[in-house]
Amino acid sequence: MIRLDSISKQHGKQILFLEASAAVNRGEKVGLVGPNGSGKTTIFRMITKEEAPDGGQVAIDRGVTVGYFSQDVGEMKGRSAVAETMDGAGPVSDVAAELRELEAALADPERMDEMESLIERFGQAQARYEELGGYALDAKAREILAGLGFSQAMMDGDVGALSGGWKMRVALARILLMRPDALLLDEPTNHLDIESIIWLEGYLKQYAGALVMTSHDREFMNRIVTKIIEIDGGELTSYSGNYEFYEQQRAINEQQAEAQYERQQAMLAKEMRFIERFKAQAAKAAQVQSRVKKLEKIDKVEPPKRRRTIRFEFKPAPRSGDDVARLSGVKKSYGGRSIYDGFDLLIRRRERWCVMGVNGAGKSTLLKLVAGASAPDAGGVNVGASVKLGYFAQHAMELLDPTRSVWESIVASFPQASIGSLRTLAGAFGFSGDDIDKPCRILSGGEKARLVLAIMLYDPPNFLVLDEPTNHLDMATKEMLVEALSSFEGTMLFVSHDRRFLAALSNRVLELLPDGPRVYGGGYLEYVAQSGHEAPGIRS
Template sequence: MILLQVQQVARYFGADTLFENIQLEVQDTDRIALVGRNGAGKSTLLKMIAGEEEPDAGKIVKGKEITIGYLAQNTGLHSEKNIWDEMLEVFEQVLLMEEKLRQLEIALGDEQVLNNPALYEKTLATYDQLQHDYHASNGFGYEAEIRSVLHGFRFYEADYQKKVKELSGGQKTRLALAKLLLAKKDLLILDEPTNHLDIDTLAWLENYLTTYQGALLIVSHDRYFLDKVVTQVYEISRQKMTHFVGNYSKYLVQKAANLEQEWKEFEKQQTEIAKLEDFVNRNLVRASTTKRAQSRRKKLEKMERLDRPQGDEKSAHFMFQAEKSSGNVVLAVEDATIGYGQQALSSAIQLDIRKQEAIALVGPNGIGKSTLLKSITGELPFIKGSASLGANVAIGYYDQEQAHLVSNKSVLAELWDAHPTTPEKDIRSILGSFLFSGDDVEKLVSSLSGGEKARLALAKLAMDQDNFLILDEPTNHLDIDSKEVLENALIDYDGTILFVSHDRYFINRIATSIVELSEDGSKLYLGDYDYYLEKKLEEKELLELKLQEENKDQAPAQKNKVHHQINKEQQKLIRQLTRKIEGIEAELATVEADIEAAEVELTKPEIFGNHLLVQELNDTLSALNQRYEALMNDWEQYSMELESL
């Protein structure tokens, strides 16, 4: 079923065109990515589709009953409520049904209703229908659903009573997305939904969206995320829209194939045109061949000439090159503890980085990845331990906050002051390769966008020619094309790299090894990000296998031998949670059967005449439903606790 159509839509700014003749169709199960350079108009088009802006030309046609959820870029919730009450707003109709059910249960026990068979049957029929609607609206599971989604976005039981207004900007954005997912709109429009999400949360969101019942329209610079979620790509480039079928990787392949085919057709036509023109020029004045020459000239005049394929738009082009080579040992960190003051974030950290390695540092938000980089560069002291550099190591540090850029300088001065002996034309040439040209170089740093500041910081890094690059979220604020340019430059770099990134596609292309940071220290995985995921899955399966073995009747000595590497307290907690969940599941099955039996009894004609039995059954059913809801809440809580171990 078609949910929405974008027909010949355009946006103009005076005489300038942002885009025009845009065509897009969304069906009820579509997963669509909207891609294009920064400034191509992606967010503007999303706002038009969401109804927040009107197009300058064309129209957007929507189904009358279609519901749309829209998450703008870096938009968070603004509310005086606590987190739990804010999420309950989504289920307002369910809560109203819940209250109405309680009222009907009281009415079914009232003497006046019991003594009036017609009124009783009418009330009972209303109750049955409302209970059916309540079931269909997930009335017995909505609280568990809220907990599940909040848990996915890293909000836990202890957070539920926190006021929304007291949360950070990133937390408010995550909460806005959580509320939008719970609302289950027909079409979700998400503008950069992966901002402020750590890798584990990204993985959870990907899994959630792949099973989402409605349609998705997404703008994201996270290529790994797009590969996992979308099945169609619409590209805005040079004011036009092009449609591709497949995920992001398939879109790249199709785009390259289309461009190659366009060149073949263009070159074939150019060859034909050259032959025709040559024949006309040589034979038009000769009496014997004039007619044939005139015929070919008419063919030339009627020919619909193909435009020269334009390929990609102007891209940054740069490289990183080390001025001098380092020794084989680049960095050693021994038994280090990092944090602020005496507040430790991670301890027992070990790093041994060798020449030309590219190490990705991963771990949950707040674990201290950026803190570790700052400690290595000397910006923050280690609480314990130390870092030592190898021979001839020169560090180039990219700070994700660009704190080292001077805000009151111009772009030109920012780079030239760092390299005063370099001629101005060379500085301008380097800035041009990072897409700063003409009057752009006179802009103040303070006026630059996030993407422009990122490119300027990378330009300074390239100019320094250090042999050990330490990069903290270098792909933040970059569009996809700039990310790919950066990736290619780092792949060709002859030095050593230590970096933090949430961009899993970027990690996969750059990293030779992964270091996972946790509260208990660091762990090395010798491979790219996909290899790291495989090893993590193997570790989880091994742990589950050991736990299954523990449940068998084994001698204590055998159990100790199998589980000597697993923390005893964690084993105990896992066993307790597993037993609780199994007990709850068994009781849930019983309660469900009892509810079904009671509902069947209430429909029997012989029950209608016995008011006492009806009242007794309604009381029983009410108690069973309450017990079912409580059990579901307990099951969800224990399951989440077990999952986090």
């Protein structure tokens, strides 16, 4: 239903695609993968006709409807989240707006003299709304918004009062409510918590239309897609299978390409040795010429492209005492709402606690209390002997000096360190070439997160307190971070919505429930097995 036929596309001096082809068939669930800047968003923009290829064509079957969710949600204010969600549903949203205006007019004492005509118009609008399936659509919009984490009050409140992250969820809900024939989702899990991610995963599995998506959430993509289209060096390559199969197949292909290249190089070397050895002997002249002609006709195998693997190795952290942090009888309230009431917790050396809980359960509050960023109303929070604490919070990215470049920020943090070690650090966290000269004020959210993590982990603490450290990180940086933290010998307390991160790193789980906290002795996988759910409130 969607075909990219021999497309070519260039942005400035960068060639994104060169006679590349791929297809998306009805009902397929496709993951679009490639390094940052390889052209994933450009593919979406060409399918939606926001951009045109320089060569080739993008063909869409007649009558196919396309819905596109991007990170640019536009302006939202003056309407409820439900109304904004229904806005993508066509004429029914206009009738819904008319009904709201008429309801306001009917309640206005100054318009009493118009009451008869208002009632008549209201009846007509109501009939039209029902005819278009408006009441069922309203219920469906609320179901989708609830799945994405909205309370009833948030659904009916002004969307303009919501944060950027919640507006993203409204934009996503609007596209899902459309139910187009082809759904294009560019990083749909950004700004979602684990409960909403799991709900969206279930929704997309049941979705009957075609799906093309990008995602930095490995587990999310792996569970949904049945086909991968990879962008690499201007080419599009399709793999039948999920993300895990794609990784395995790509590794096999790379090994085969390496072996083919080495075999040809060995053969060429052997032929060249023969030519060099006998080129001066008249008796062998015919054989030499034959071999020279043979080599001229051979199609040379290109050396295989080697992917740059990002790695970061911790320096050994100083050893802490056995008791790293203790909370005793902690009470904490916000307004009239009690978050903790007599809460006790002991975190011991080398334990890796992940904290689970629905929105508002107190996950970030707990991390702030332990890190000393917030004080309890009563009770005590004590950090143990020889503990060197590193705290990553979302607001930490706002503390970067906007006038400094990436490199200046790193050097200012470690003025005594060698240039070589700092360049290795920058490269491990994805800053190489001109990227290290970027001023902090123009960095994306992901780039800021990488810079803050790089600075925090270079001179490692022995107790890491991490609040959503993988937000905005691409898959390669996440993998590097998981690998690096796997060898970390200190203690960890963290919140994350990334199930790969949770499963790979935790060995203790603290679940914050309405009736009190519950502790699980194993890691996230044991928690799922014992509790029967992947996150609080989500049943398997």
